[in-house]
Amino acid sequence: MASSEEDGSGNGSVEEKENGKKRSLGALATAWLIFYNIAMTAGWLVLGIAMARFYIQRGTHRGLFRSVQKILKFFQTFALLEVVHCAVGIVHTSVLVTGVQVSSRIFMVWFIAHSIKQIQNEESVILFLVVWTVTEITRYSFYTFNLLNHLPYFIKWARYNFFIILYPAGVAGELLTIYAALPYVKKTGMYSLRLPNKYNVSFDYYYFLIIVMFSYIPLFPQLYLHMLRQRRKVLHGEVIVEKDD
Numbered sequence: 001m002a003s004s005e006e007d008g009s010g011n012g013s014v015e016e017k018e019n020g021k022k023r024s025l026g027a028l029a030t031a032w033l034i035f036y037n038i039a040m041t042a043g044w045l046v047l048g049i050a051m052a053r054f055y056i057q058r059g060t061h062r063g064l065f066r067s068v069q070k071i072l073k074f075f076q077t078f079a080l081l082e083v084v085h086c087a088v089g090i091v092h093t094s095v096l097v098t099g100v101q102v103s104s105r106i107f108m109v110w111f112i113a114h115s116i117k118q119i120q121n122e123e124s125v126i127l128f129l130v131v132w133t134v135t136e137i138t139r140y141s142f143y144t145f146n147l148l149n150h151l152p153y154f155i156k157w158a159r160y161n162f163f164i165i166l167y168p169a170g171v172a173g174e175l176l177t178i179y180a181a182l183p184y185v186k187k188t189g190m191y192s193l194r195l196p197n198k199y200n201v202s203f204d205y206y207y208f209l210i211i212v213m214f215s216y217i218p219l220f221p222q223l224y225l226h227m228l229r230q231r232r233k234v235l236h237g238e239v240i241v242e243k244d245d
């Protein structure tokens with residue numbers, strides 16, 4: 001991706017638009033993306049401030065998830081729109097890569113942290129919350145400034161360097177949280193379907209979670225390598241040909 005400060009083009013979704021119809025769709029799409037990215041930057045900033053205030057006032061992480069969960073659920077669920085943005089073509093990036101990233105986050109928020117109250121005070125929950133928050137403030141402010149054609153270099157640098165540490169740290173937080181959830185899931189049999197039942201189908205959430213944990217092994221390196229390629233492209237100007245979905 002060429003940044004706006006280098007080529008003055010801003011977001012790739014609105015360049016190359018030749019006729020009037022496409023141009024107005026581009027303007028509308030750009031306006032929407034600016035609104036979306038500002039809203040998301042603000043949302044994650046509010047979440048970051050709420051977490052910092054909670055910790056400073058209480059001196060403990062216990063109860064932190066509970067106190068910030070509404071903001072987290074709202075903004076992380078809102079991020080589903082990112083898959084829509086790719087699918088309708090207003091951002092030029094992979095639906096698959098974005099889909100894996102967003103669905104794993106939604107899964108962590110709703111089907112792990114929200115559903116299993118006993119694990120909400122685990123340190124690993126705070127780890128992934130802090131990592132996601134730093135990542136998203138950086139990422140959405142990057143997109144916003146890029147769309148506005150005023151991208152400060154330090155934001156571009158942060159967007160394409162922070163992930164080197166934050167991605168593995170976030171994955172560690174997520175995996176440790178799922179691991180901590182396993183005994184509760186096994187004990188309660190939550191979200192599981194035992195035979196016999198009228199659908200004649202059985203589902204065991206406990207084993208599903210184990211499969212999810214193993215699925216990080218092939219999926220995470222692909223996301224990480226994708227980000228490393230983006231980094232080379234954006235920070236070092238390498239031309240990289242990526243396969244379409």
Ligand SMILES: CCCCCCCCCCCCC/C=C/C(=O)SCCNC(=O)CCNC(=O)[C@H](O)C(C)(C)COP(=O)(O)OP(=O)(O)OC[C@H]1O[C@@H](n2cnc3c(N)ncnc32)[C@H](O)[C@@H]1OP(=O)(O)O
Pocket residue numbers: 001002010011012013033037082091092093094097098100101102103104107131132135139143146147162163166167168169170171174212215216219220223226227230
């Ligand atoms: C049902 C259960 C399923 C469970 C599955 C489990 C398996 C999970 C395995 C993987 C686990 C991952 C866990 C993740 C943890 C964390 O997040 S830890 C925190 C650290 N994470 C990160 O740093 C990554 C954050 N995420 C991302 O960066 C993205 O989601 C991404 C998809 C990985 C990034 O890809 P991409 O969009 O391709 O990168 P960019 O270079 O930023 O953008 C490319 C072009 O797209 C434009 N664009 C994208 N989004 C926007 C936008 N919102 N607004 C405007 N423009 C956007 C961007 O500008 C680029 O365009 P060009 O300039 O034209 O190139």
